[in-house]
Amino acid sequence: xxxxxxxxxxxxxxxxxxxxxxxxxxxxxxxxxxxxxxxxxxxxxxxxxxxxxxxxxxxxxxxxxxxxxxxxxxxxxxxxxxxxxxxxxxxxxxxxxxxxxxxxxxxxxxxxxxxxxxxxxxxxxxxxxxxxxxxxxxxxxxxxxxxxxxxxxxxxxxxxxxxxxxxxxxxxxxxxxxxxxxxxxxxxxxxxxxxxxxxxxxxxxxxxxxxxxxxxxxxxxxxxxxxxxxxxxxxxxxxxxxxxxxxxxxxxxxxxxxxxxxxxxxxxxxxxxxxxxxxxxxxxxxxxxxxxxxxxxxxxxxxxxxxxxxxxxxxxxxxxxxxxx
Amino acid sequence: xxxxxxxxxxxxxxxxxxxxxxxxxxxxxxxxxxxxxxxxxxxxxxxxxxxxxxxxxxxxxxxxxxxxxxxxxxxxxxxxxx
Numbered sequence: 001x002x003x004x005x006x007x008x009x010x011x012x013x014x015x016x017x018x019x020x021x022x023x024x025x026x027x028x029x030x031x032x033x034x035x036x037x038x039x040x041x042x043x044x045x046x047x048x049x050x051x052x053x054x055x056x057x058x059x060x061x062x063x064x065x066x067x068x069x070x071x072x073x074x075x076x077x078x079x080x081x082x083x084x085x086x087x088x089x090x091x092x093x094x095x096x097x098x099x100x101x102x103x104x105x106x107x108x109x110x111x112x113x114x115x116x117x118x119x120x121x122x123x124x125x126x127x128x129x130x131x132x133x134x135x136x137x138x139x140x141x142x143x144x145x146x147x148x149x150x151x152x153x154x155x156x157x158x159x160x161x162x163x164x165x166x167x168x169x170x171x172x173x174x175x176x177x178x179x180x181x182x183x184x185x186x187x188x189x190x191x192x193x194x195x196x197x198x199x200x201x202x203x204x205x206x207x208x209x210x211x212x213x214x215x216x217x218x219x220x221x222x223x224x225x226x227x228x229x230x231x232x233x234x235x236x237x238x239x240x241x242x243x244x245x246x247x248x249x250x251x252x253x254x255x256x257x258x259x260x261x262x263x264x265x266x267x268x269x270x271x272x273x274x275x276x277x278x279x280x281x282x283x284x285x286x287x288x289x290x291x292x293x294x295x296x297x298x299x300x301x302x303x304x305x306x307x308x309x310x311x312x313x314x315x316x317x318x319x320x321x322x323x324x325x
Numbered sequence: 326x327x328x329x330x331x332x333x334x335x336x337x338x339x340x341x342x343x344x345x346x347x348x349x350x351x352x353x354x355x356x357x358x359x360x361x362x363x364x365x366x367x368x369x370x371x372x373x374x375x376x377x378x379x380x381x382x383x384x385x386x387x388x389x390x391x392x393x394x395x396x397x398x399x400x401x402x403x404x405x406x407x
Binding site for chain 2 (some may be wrong): 039040041042043047048050063064065068069084085086102132133134136138140141142143144145146147237
């Protein structure tokens with residue numbers, strides 16, 4: 001009895017954010033069979049961002065969730081399959097790449113890693129203790145619990161400002177604690193000005209401790225870096241947006257090389273140090289952490305994947321034809 | 326087996342969409358409590374989950390026991406509704 005050959009997927013994409021969904025639009029339109037694995041939310045961080053104003057093509061901006069949904073529908077229209085599950089590791093197996101997933105082992109000719117990033121923790125006392133009970137990293141998920149309450153938002157980048165503005169629809173007062181100076185875009189800073197009745201910006205203010213009583217957050221203790229004095233902010237909750245942490249923990253035992261902050265190193269073809277494995281979007285070393293860039297990298301990766309598959313098949317054909325001299 | 330599934334959601338929550346998508350992919354029906362349109366039920370969601378977050382999925386089993394899954398956590402959600 002002959003053993004059944006295991007199925008080999010042409011491309012497996014790990015993650016289903018803007019980079020992978022764009023790559024999937026390109027690969028499936030080339031009739032390359034494409035399977036995506038997503039363990040979190042389809043659309044990635046874009047899907048949990050309240051409003052996206054800097055993605056080209058939407059004159060009035062677009063809700064992050066709506067953009068994510070449109071990207072998903074477009075990829076699925078051409079035949080991309082999205083599986084809800086997790087990839088725990090990957091290794092070379094002969095000519096293929098073997099992925100250890102929650103649906104069992106699967107094989108692929110090529111892999112695209114587009115797992116993106118998550119919001120960083122600030123590692124201060126109280127952060128872990130009050131997680132989801134007063135300390136949050138997703139305004140669009142948890143903001144509704146703070147109607148008519150006071151909030152502290154930590155961070156001075158685009159995400160912190162954007163989400164602080166979003167939270168004004170619920171909170172009565174927001175203290176925005178910025179460790180050094182504001183890094184958000186000029187447009188967002190101007191927008192922030194329009195909400196100064198609710199949002200007070202505290203530049204040069206560190207967040208040192210989140211304090212609570214009876215299981216509820218009551219205040220944030222920080223330091224005014226100019227004077228060195230302790231400062232306190234009474235609050236019912238804290239939202240933290242202080243930068244991104246790449247989702248690459250699952251690669252620690254793989255051949256995929258990471259840089260010093262855990263982002264994936266690639267060459268100019270977006271191929272990683274593991275042959276046949278590509279990376280795109282926020283998880284790639286050198287990424288600009290923009291949706292528009294992720295989409296561009298997704299398209300580039302798809303074209304490189306197509307070339308890789310074509311080259312591989314050509315090599316196989318050359319080797320299977322007896323040489324004539 | 327799940328006798329009843331109720332999901333507490335909000336309009337803007339991406340993870341809520343994922344829970345709904347997962348249940349739909351398994352052919353399961355559910356009731357949705359949108360906390361943007363029913364803010365008076367926030368306290369109920371908090372009491373069930375102990376957390377100020379959505380999605381909160383409450384699975385009532387055949388023996389009327391309840392299992393609560395906070396967030397989009399497939400490792401907990403899949404066995405809870407199986």
